[in-house]
Amino acid sequence: MINQLINKIKATKAPIVVGLDPMLSYVPEFLKTKVFQEMGESLEAAGEIIFQFNKEIVDNCYDLIPAVKPQIAMYEQFGVPGMEAFAKTVAYCKEKGLVVIGDVKRGDIGSTSEAYAVGHLGQVQVGSKSFTPFGEDFATVNPYLGSDGINPFLSVCKEEKKGIFILVKTSNPSSGEFQDRLIDGRPLYEIVGEKVAQWGEEVMGEEYSYVGAVVGATYPEMGKALRKIMPKTYILVPGYGAQGGKGKDLVHFFNEDGLGAIINSSRGIIAAYKQEAYQAYGEEHFGEAARAAVIDMVTDIKGALESR
Ligand SMILES: O=C(O)c1cc(=O)[nH]c(=O)n1[C@@H]1O[C@H](COP(=O)(O)O)[C@@H](O)[C@H]1O
Numbered sequence: 001m002i003n004q005l006i007n008k009i010k011a012t013k014a015p016i017v018v019g020l021d022p023m024l025s026y027v028p029e030f031l032k033t034k035v036f037q038e039m040g041e042s043l044e045a046a047g048e049i050i051f052q053f054n055k056e057i058v059d060n061c062y063d064l065i066p067a068v069k070p071q072i073a074m075y076e077q078f079g080v081p082g083m084e085a086f087a088k089t090v091a092y093c094k095e096k097g098l099v100v101i102g103d104v105k106r107g108d109i110g111s112t113s114e115a116y117a118v119g120h121l122g123q124v125q126v127g128s129k130s131f132t133p134f135g136e137d138f139a140t141v142n143p144y145l146g147s148d149g150i151n152p153f154l155s156v157c158k159e160e161k162k163g164i165f166i167l168v169k170t171s172n173p174s175s176g177e178f179q180d181r182l183i184d185g186r187p188l189y190e191i192v193g194e195k196v197a198q199w200g201e202e203v204m205g206e207e208y209s210y211v212g213a214v215v216g217a218t219y220p221e222m223g224k225a226l227r228k229i230m231p232k233t234y235i236l237v238p239g240y241g242a243q244g245g246k247g248k249d250l251v252h253f254f255n256e257d258g259l260g261a262i263i264n265s266s267r268g269i270i271a272a273y274k275q276e277a278y279q280a281y282g283e284e285h286f287g288e289a290a291r292a293a294v295i296d297m298v299t300d301i302k303g304a305l306e307s308r
Helices: 002-012 031-039 043-061 077-095 110-121 145-161 173-179 188-201 218-230 278-280 283-306
Strands: 016-020 067-070 099-106 125-126 130-132 139-140 164-171 211-215 233-236 261-265
Touching: 002 099, 002 283, 016 043, 016 145, 016 283, 031 077, 043 077, 043 164, 043 283, 067 077, 099 110, 110 139, 110 145, 130 283, 139 145, 145 164, 145 188, 164 188, 164 218, 173 261, 188 218, 211 218, 218 233, 261 283, 278 283
Parallel strands: 016 067, 016 261, 067 099, 099 139, 139 164, 164 211, 211 233, 233 261
Antiparallel strands: 125 130
């Protein structure tokens, strides 16, 4: 899957991923009103609203981008109908030819991680039949439990040619509380980065590993150090846009080949119609506003890479 992701990044010339994090507060009123009239105010309606919202965003952007990253919490909060919307979103994006990164941030003891890996990236056996429950191409994984939590994901990745992105240095303000702690004089995130590179050697694609890392755009200097520690690791970089990351902060996340990083923006794209720069589109045209925001994001990142 990492090879397909890279091919799509090359074809679209867009090292970006659109985060499908559909909070109800980002959904235009007209869409919510329409579905509430049809279904009432219910969890089922919420699931339907977020699916229709995603579909509009995807229909307007799919030809410009290689990948999407649905964040499961935004679906899970609506219970079973939310999870159905998650599954439908994954299936729809795949139909549109997009690589899907399931932002599920899983990781547990070995046997439990195995079930997570099977559920999100693999196939589950029921009697004599096997099923693909969600069918994402990549999943995000939390490494706090160590190799036991990661190994089952590596096995499924090998079998299914899928990939993972392991949290190394997260974008949030308190990420340093644990991740920056020095151990034998070195920050924990560097130690995790080294381990990610090591795990990645077990599952290599053509140029890069199936095992990627997550490093926040909000910590560019740490990104620069981690790029060197993990040369064959694709880095998923959240934190662009709404969290303050800009194109110029991102150049060192990329390798000299112009590859090696994929930048996520969620609110900055899907709720673009609420921003001053795109307000002229009006809420009825929120999909077109998202498309304009994608084009601007790609221009910003390309400009920064060309002038490095
Ligand atoms: O794993 C992630 O994607 C992730 C890691 C991280 O360090 N920071 C981070 O913001 N994320 C996710 O990336 C998305 C960022 O959303 P925006 O800030 O709206 O662009 C959310 O889905 C977060 O859960």
